[in-house]
């Protein structure tokens with residue numbers, strides 16, 4: 001741990017591997033275990049590749065097998081050439097005798113080179129497709145899970161690590177091809193050596209084994225170091241990002257935080273550099289030891305081969321071929337160990353991706369279910385109870401209410417009363433633990449959820465600010481609606497975002513993101529108008545609006561509430577969650593949530609007359625507008641117009 005880690009982060013940063021099935025699995029793995037896992041890894045790679053591009057996979061397979069055969073044939077031809085050259089007779093005659101094998105050897109070398117380039121081209125075609133297929137597999141699985149899974153911390157970490165799996169899948173193709181290639185060349189060399197003389201095969205193993213061991217040690221040490229240092233690296237790149245980010249720029253300058261962070265950035269980088277140097281030293285030592293052992297084995301081999309030749313057990317041509325086969329074979333074995341190690345490492349990440357896909361399938365929103373009426377008129381809660389997994393107490397407990405088209409329903413209550421949770425149940429995003437949510441009598445648990453979502457529009461406080469054009473930011477409320485620019489513009493106008501959109505440098509085509517060149521940014525209140533325009537464009541039967549106006553100025557807020565109320569019509573229900581009591585006065589029905597229960601319900605007048613919680617909350621806010629206690633009636637009525645955003649006439653949007 002570095003002093004900077006202690007000072008900035010309160011202690012050593014460790015990679016959270018709780019989610020991962022391969023926590024340090026690779027460390028201490030033996031060559032035998034890697035070899036045993038090999039068929040499974042190859043099968044996994046083949047499955048991914050077959051899904052991505054079957055044709056390219058066949059091409060790669062055939063080209064690799066062809067190269068293996070070419071390598072074996074090449075060695076046999078070397079043996080024939082040497083046999084002819086080292087035979088008896090005139091030099092010219094011996095050369096003549098070697099010619100056919102030499103020509104055949106040339107042809108085989110050309111065929112081998114062609115097959116290698118064919119394999120390279122097909123692998124290059126396959127790799128991006130495998131990455132895309134793997135990405136699509138987990139993205140489409142994650143997009144379809146219940147909201148409750150997305151909010152679950154464990155599942156979130158699975159999603160994060162699955163993201164690494166897709167690029168690993170891509171690299172697995174290349175590593176798989178190298179492994180198969182090395183394996184086949186090695187088999188060719190081993191086969192030829194065995195045929196030449198049985199004692200030659202152990203010689204190959206003797207020379208190659210130390211290099212294999214060295215490669216394995218180096219890879220494992222690197223992996224262990226990466227696992228240990230990954231958080232440290234992430235932290236120092238985090239500091240780098242904050243040093244240059246737009247958000248932190250004012251504080252960096254005014255508070256002088258730049259020099260402070262730079263100092264820690266340098267200190268943390270120095271630690272990482274020391275680790276890299278240590279790894280390099282260890283690697284150099286291991287490789288030197290492996291080379292020494294391998295060299296020793298080579299000396300023993302050449303001596304043994306010499307003795308075999310001298311004693312007449314092996315003729316010169318065979319010995320010559322053996323030298324070639326042993327040299328190519330031992331180089332191939334070294335490459336095999338490296339690619340096998342890489343394959344093992346990558347396959348662990350791909351296994352995490354597969355794990356995420358499997359978990360996502362278990363938590364997917366069911367497809368199909370009971371059909372809803374085309375135009376649902378009422379959603380009813382019956383004794384609904386709901387709790388989050390990490391909380392003992394339920395957030396909603398025995399909630400009964402109803403929401404009807406043609407009405408504005410308001411939900412009020414203190415922070416943490418359960419209002420937003422209730423909205424998510426209304427939207428069909430969460431299912432009750434007990435009780436029922438009925439869509440025109442159809443239980444949400446059995447209902448076709450796609451049909452539920454089709455009738456819902458959402459505007460939340462933290463609605464998405466897509467880093468795309470203003471038009472797309474509105475159109476994305478109903479991506480399947482075949483509306484053109486006129487409809488989008490009309491939605492913007494109806495939501496009070498007309499002047500805003502018109503004032504943008506390229507109107508609806510203006511990119512609302514400073515991340516890209518030529519992009520513009522909006523203020524919080526301007527973004528909220530875009531959010532309302534999106535809801536307007538969606539044109540849903542049940543419009544759920546959760547704290548929509550927190551960033552609007554007072555005039556714009558009043559106009560926005562008027563507009564939201566105006567959206568209710570015979571064909572639409574508006575449900576409004578807000579802390580602004582003035583905004584709920586004209587709601588048709590108001591529910592007061594307290595501690596997850598409906599404490600009161602009724603109209604504004606009924607609730608005031610009851611003198612309960614609602615009346616107290618209303619009086620508390622009204623008191624802020626003037627000195628001394630005020631009657632609720634003294635609260636200023638919402639004005640219907642304001643210079644910031646002229647409201648559309650009620651109902652004009654439809």
Ligand SMILES: Nc1ncnc2c1ncn2[C@@H]1O[C@H](COP(=O)(O)OP(=O)(O)OP(=O)(O)O)[C@@H](O)[C@H]1O
Nearest residue numbers: 151388391395413414415416417418419420421422
């Ligand atoms: N995803 C979640 N996981 C666990 N607990 C949650 C989650 N979302 C909300 N809660 C908890 O549930 C309770 C109700 O939260 P909710 O957001 O529904 O309240 P709210 O009435 O909308 O509050 P606010 O007025 O502050 O927006 C809170 O105590 C909150 O901490």
